[in-house]
Amino acid sequence: MKFNTPTTSVLYSIEETIKAYRKLSQQNISRIVPNITIDQALILIIIDREDKTQSEIADLVFKDYASMTRIIKLMLDKEYLIKTTDIQDKRKTKLSVTKNGKQIIEKLKPIIKENRAVALDAISDEELQQLYNILNKITKNCQIKK
Amino acid sequence: MKFNTPTTSVLYSIEETIKAYRKLSQQNISRIVPNITIDQALILIIIDREDKTQSEIADLVFKDYASMTRIIKLMLDKEYLIKTTDIQDKRKTKLSVTKNGKQIIEKLKPIIKENRAVALDAISDEELQQLYNILNKITKNCQIKK
DNA sequence: CACATTTATTTGATATATCAATTATTTTTA
DNA sequence: TAAAAATAATTGATATATCAAATAAATGTG
Numbered sequence: 001m002k003f004n005t006p007t008t009s010v011l012y013s014i015e016e017t018i019k020a021y022r023k024l025s026q027q028n029i030s031r032i033v034p035n036i037t038i039d040q041a042l043i044l045i046i047i048d049r050e051d052k053t054q055s056e057i058a059d060l061v062f063k064d065y066a067s068m069t070r071i072i073k074l075m076l077d078k079e080y081l082i083k084t085t086d087i088q089d090k091r092k093t094k095l096s097v098t099k100n101g102k103q104i105i106e107k108l109k110p111i112i113k114e115n116r117a118v119a120l121d122a123i124s125d126e127e128l129q130q131l132y133n134i135l136n137k138i139t140k141n142c143q144i145k146k
Numbered sequence: 147m148k149f150n151t152p153t154t155s156v157l158y159s160i161e162e163t164i165k166a167y168r169k170l171s172q173q174n175i176s177r178i179v180p181n182i183t184i185d186q187a188l189i190l191i192i193i194d195r196e197d198k199t200q201s202e203i204a205d206l207v208f209k210d211y212a213s214m215t216r217i218i219k220l221m222l223d224k225e226y227l228i229k230t231t232d233i234q235d236k237r238k239t240k241l242s243v244t245k246n247g248k249q250i251i252e253k254l255k256p257i258i259k260e261n262r263a264v265a266l267d268a269i270s271d272e273e274l275q276q277l278y279n280i281l282n283k284i285t286k287n288c289q290i291k292k
Numbered sequence: 293c294a295c296a297t298t299t300a301t302t303t304g305a306t307a308t309a310t311c312a313a314t315t316a317t318t319t320t321t322a
Numbered sequence: 323t324a325a326a327a328a329t330a331a332t333t334g335a336t337a338t339a340t341c342a343a344a345t346a347a348a349t350g351t352g
Contacts (some may be wrong), residue, residue, distance in 0.1 A: 009262055011167055017281045018160050019208050020288035028309085037310095037337065052287050055300060062165050067338055069302055074337075091300040093273055116155055125317095127280050127334045131156055134269060135163045135209045141267050142166035163340095172340085183307065183340095201330060213308055215332055220307075237317045238331040298349070309338075320327065 024036075025115045032107050038076055039063075041108050047081065048097040048105055057095070080104060160281075171261045178253050186221055187254050193227065194243040194251055198271075203241070226250060 002027070025038045034053075046057055058068035060093035064102070074096065077082045080101035097105065149214070171184045185207075190205055204214035218241065221227045226247035232238035243251065266274070 010274055010281070011164075011265060013278055013281045013285075014160060014167070014335070015286045015287075015310080016166055017308070018157075020285045021157055021160070023310095024288040039338070053300075058280050062162055063338085064340060065301065066340070070338070086300095087167055089300085113180055117191070118158065118290070119157060119284050119287050123280060123287075126210075127276075127283075128156055130273075130276050131280045132159055134273050136161045136267050137269055137273075139163045139166045141265050141269075142163075142170040142266070146177065160337095177308085185308070199330075210310060211331065212333080214309070216308075232330095235318065235330085239331070294352095296349100296351080298351070299347085300345100301347100302345070304343080305341090307339075310336085313336085313339100314333070315331085316329100318327100319333100320325100322323105322325085 003082070019093040021119050024119065028111050028115055029108065032106055032111055035078070036104065036108075040071060040080075041112070042078075043068075043071060044075060044080055044097065044101060044106065045105055045112075047095045048102065053086070054095065075101070167261075169266050170265065171258070174257050175254065178257055179250055181224070182250065186217060186226075187212075187258070188244055190221060190226055190247060191254065191261055193241045193257075194248065200241065203208070207276060214268040221247070232289065254266075 021039060027037060029036060029041055036044075043057065043061060043063075046060060048062070050057070052060070054072060055065055056069055057063075058065050063071070072081065072083065076083055079098055082096050082098055084094045084096075086094050123131075149284055168184060175182060180263050182190075189203065189207060189209075192206060196203070196206070198206070200214055200218060201211055203209075204211050209217070217228065217257060218229065222229055225244055228244055230240045230242075232240050269277075
């Protein structure tokens, strides 16, 4: 089997899948929590769960630091987050989720769970594992520095 | 096996993979053709290959029509493309690649081929087929209308 | 200790994503 | 056929992606 033309490469399928999933997720999230993006939702949950600096969280969700700054800013404006500077190292940022933010998270959790369930419906554990392994191989291939 | 937390879901791996691939591709393309994005590159090649309207091409590459308008505009400015209105249906757009654009395409082709080869190195045809099938399943799951 | 280097974050500029609304042009339908 | 509905593309507003440059603070080195 060949995957030679632009629109028949698996890379193209990966784009298609992630876009379809993002669309589904955003639609379902918007029904319950208006005015939050899936990126913000994921980042909000991670900040609540992990005690990390802004850059560490950015790395975790594959976001550029510049993007992260702006995403955080929007959530500060909406008062989902509070930002303080680390006393030990004033370059660093401490982020914490407000009560308001925590309420949002509680609303988001079941939707996110449901989104994943819908997306992965009828996909066996074996297939998930295969998918995971192949994707990891591709990711590693792409990360080889020259 | 369970994939329950945000950062352990396969969906997360898909994001990771596509971002790694886009990064690799953009870097390699930029070395040979400065000032073109991977999105523009792909769209330029498709326009050259397929005689379709702007919206049809948008559908083909999973782009929003609004995004497509703007991407096209940038390539018109760089004189990679020429745009004319369809005489049969004046709502429609005819796009064609300029000589300049065709020269760019010739430079791009080997890079894109190489990018795919690098990304898919050591991935067997069987794995490719598996990946393709599983991704398609997920895509379909996400597209179910409610 | 002064100065260079590194690290964490921000800002600017430009490209793309997404939704809603608008425009221009068909096509349908009453 | 006139009015309504559908289609193709555009525009506006806002969010995110990416690169480069700038800030500010910490660390390393002579």
